[in-house]
Amino acid sequence: MTQDFPNSGAPYRGWRVYLHPRVTGMLFLGFSAGLPLLLVGGTFTAWLRDLGVELAAIGFLSWVGIAHSIKVFWAPVVDRAPLPWLTRVLGRRRAWMLAAQTAVGLSFLGMAAADPVDQLWLVAVWAVIAALGSATQDVAVDAYRVEAVARHLQAAMAAAYVTGYRIALLVAGAGVLHIAAVGSWSLAYGVMGVLMAVGIITTLLTGEPEVNINGKTRELEETVIRYLETTRHTGIRRRVTAWLISAVICPFADFFKRYGKASLAILVFVALFRISDIFMGVMANPFYLDLGFDKTQIANVAAAFGLAMTLLGAAAGGLLTARSGIAVMLLFTAFMAPATNLLFAWLAVTGPEIHGLAVAIIADNITGGLAISVFLAYLSSLTNSAYTATQYALLSSLMTLPGQFAGGFTGVLAQHTGWAGFFLITAVMGIPAIVLALVLIKIAHPDRRPRPGMGD
Missing domain, CATH: 1.20.1250.20 (MFS general substrate transporter like domains)
Structure with missing residues (x-):
């Protein structure tokens, strides 16, 4: 997939809108985002029950899915914090996407290698890592989807994302059950771990979005700097305060100021x-x-x-x-x-x-x-x-x-x-x-x- 810029979508009209490189790529990123949902949810609980795990334990393990509901708490980190080496090489969005996709894929391979009957704790640890990675991938992919193309292509990006996501749900639901029926649950989760390569390859092939910070946003953040200069905060305390304000407070302030x-x-x-x-x-x-x-x-x-x-x-x-x-x-x-x-x-x-x-x-x-x-x-x-x-x-x-x-x-x-x-x-x-x-x-x-x- 070639590097393109937000306003490069003019030639893509009618159904050709789905031939835009980044719209096509979003189909595969949607698949990568949708694959983990059931594998730490409904399919996961079916696997545990099929192996005779107690219902009480299954109920507690269903809490791993809460990660998708609380992802807003670490979204500011995904927005602002760079990942060592990866961000420099891939950019802020692709770095977080790749890290999250890799974590999810390795977690599924770890779940496949563990025994839920004798090593339930280990399966639970891998499931938590997979859920956190999946929720983080959602944050990064959503941000990439918004930034990657101009406004008139956003609905096409959403359509491609939904299509890939729904296909992934079929694979992670019915597909895993069929593999488990003819093979084993470990084989099924191992295959799902390998399928996360779809997202990893797409992330590596696509280009980082071109984003410019406008003047009003810079003014808002400069206000934070001027505020900190009037306080007694120094050293690490000042840096942490500045980061928290710019990453957590400024997004709210920006929204209410604009609208x-x-x-x-x-x-x-x-x-x-x-x-x-x-x-x-x-x-x-x-x-x-x-x-x-x-x-x-x-x-x-x-x-x-x-x-x-x-x-x-x-x-x-x-x-x-x-x-x-x-x-x-x-x-x-x-x-x-x-x-x-x-x-x-x-x-x-x-x-x-x-x-x-x-x-x-x-x-x-x-x-x-x-x-x-x-x-x-x-x-x-x-x-x-x-x-x-x-x-x-x-x-x-x-x-x-x-x-x-x-x-x-x-x-x-x-x-x-x-x-x-x-x-x-x-x-x-x-x-x-x-x-x-x-x-x-x-x-x-x-x-x-x-x-x-x-x-x-």
Whole structure:
């Protein structure tokens, strides 16, 4: 993959947008980012239980996945701290990507070599290292994706990332189970460790993003220096204080300074945009089973066919956003995402009709794919390239946290309202996001505000 610069994407129009070297590369980086998720999550617990590990131990070991939820705490380190030798040779983003990918790959090889029955502690140590490496890779890859291309290619980058990520989930889920069935769990995890080479090779072949720190950002950080000159801090204390302020405080200050009064509306919109989708998704499979669909129908239509529709929607989202801009597509998906929930309310009334399920899955998953591409492009447009990793980690955490928290109450709501009522409520939950999208297009248009440091 050749070195290119943020504004070099002009010739890539229409479907050719996916031939851009960095968009193509993002497919493989997405695969590398998605591969570890199940291998320290659902697939990991299946391996342990299959070998007879006690449920209590499995429950405790499931905590290793928390690393992905708390990655925001070390995102400032990924943003600012150089890695010895690697940063000098590869650049700040690629250095952290390579280090994290290598740690994950070696961890899977370590898990493959250990015996979970006799050496459960060692397997747990490797799993923790893999989870921390995976979460760190997420931070670095997200920052790279935002910085690597201009704004009009961001949705295509997101679509390629989602496609690679979803393929990796199939490999780490169904693929590992098939390998374990014909061989062994150790063989399966060994193969997954080798497959992390996909990300490592891509990182080595791609170029480091070209990023410029703009004048306003430099002024903000110079304010930190002037502040420290008025204090009694000296030596290591002064250096640590300066780093903490510039790496942790400045990203927040920069965001609120750039967006002013619109900042709060943006943060609320980010928190609410996917809430109806996440809220509905928690109860999707129980709904299919309660309605009378069998497991084979759910696997074929809701899972496999649904995945294909999501990838189609993500690809279309990248193309349409490149043509129409973020604002138009953001408003469209803000409306369509909750609107498709009404099809599930309709399905709850009509009963287990396979054609009805197919229609609902097509509409919901294509819309979901569109929304993912567009919204990731929108989040990218909000960041300052000086603080990409930190600001994006904060925004992406805010994107999922309210929906995940609210999802804990979905079972109680469905029991009290019935399935049709439940899906009607999830559709109504999307109205605030639609209103906020209209407001933000007016006061903070995502296609008219330049991203600091990217020149677009």
